[in-house]
Amino acid sequence: MTGTEASQTFRLAYVPGATPAKWVRIWNERLPDIPLTLLAVPADEASEVLRAGDADAGLLRLPVDRTFFSAIPLYTETTVVMVPKDHLITAADEVSVEDLAEEVVLHPLDDVFDWDRPPGEPAFERPATTEDAVELVAAGIGLLIVPQSLARLHHRRDLTYRPLVDGPGSGVALAWPEEATTDLVEDFIGIVRGRTVNSSRGRTAPAPESQGKGGDTASARRKPTAAKTTGRNPRGGSGVSKGAKRRKPRRRA
Incomplete structure (x- = not known):
């Protein structure tokens, strides 16, 4: 960094x-x-x-x-074909590149796909922008292949789109x-990447002080261990084990 x-x-x-x-x-x-x-x-x-x-x-x-x-x-992103709402392509749920073979497909200068030209028949000239190409689709000049987000961005009530199943992503x-x-x-x-705020690579809030008096850290504090059996009752009794049998007192002669 x-x-x-x-x-x-x-x-x-x-x-x-x-x-x-x-x-x-x-x-x-x-x-x-x-x-x-x-x-x-x-x-x-x-x-x-x-x-x-x-x-x-x-x-x-x-x-x-x-x-x-x-x-x-x-x-x-999913790739789609933008078409007028009354176009024959709208009869299908999805289309393929082969379905566009006889269609004029516009190729704007700011096209985001890495290809020499889209499928179908080329238009006489390339629109300057995707937005210009959308206007031409609405005018019935041709169709347009775009990522789905751009189809939504340039939504018009007179246009719709269908997924292009074998188009580039x-x-x-x-x-x-x-x-x-x-x-x-x-x-x-x-x-x-979805890291939490406490991720080791993220920017985190300062950790609270963990060091106590005398240099002992909080992590060094341990729970008290169980006391060893000493044979004495903690209350001062004789410490007779729970399971031990008591002897009957002897009768006096």
Whole structure:
């Protein structure tokens, strides 16, 4: 890890479709004195934001440059096809790449999938953004393949989507510059991985003093051991064992 942070603020970048809300809530509960700032960034600019030091970590779409970034894969999204609600594809519960062979499939410039071009017939030109492509789907120009989170993000009442069973997946990861693994980054890693507040790698509250008078520690205190049998009753009696038989007194002659 590097040294102590110059400013006690944690900046988290996230790409469209990523949902950091749960982890932000835990951060605010666990580290209320250290503000967490969210930075929404386009998917194709997220890596440069981290390289420039404008964010401490980010929720990015895979792949990322592993020669520069450390990354923890979090999940892989379901891939879907966005279509108009009256499209024939809506008659099926799911579709395959083969089902799209004769369809125009849009390929925006900010497409998050790592392929040369999507299946189906290409459009005359590529939309600049996924949002622009959604508008073209609504206009009946073509279909659009996206991660499910982006389909929900760009929801419209006149559009719907179906899972693409054999399409590529889009993985989301927590990534940060490897040489900038600060204490705050470690704290956020712990939250994402589900570590408790008392985890050895997490930031914990100071332990209470366990050392008593005379240098004896609390851990050194032991319960008193059972007393050894001495043959004497603790109350000053003769200490006759419970199971011993009593002799009858002799009669006087």
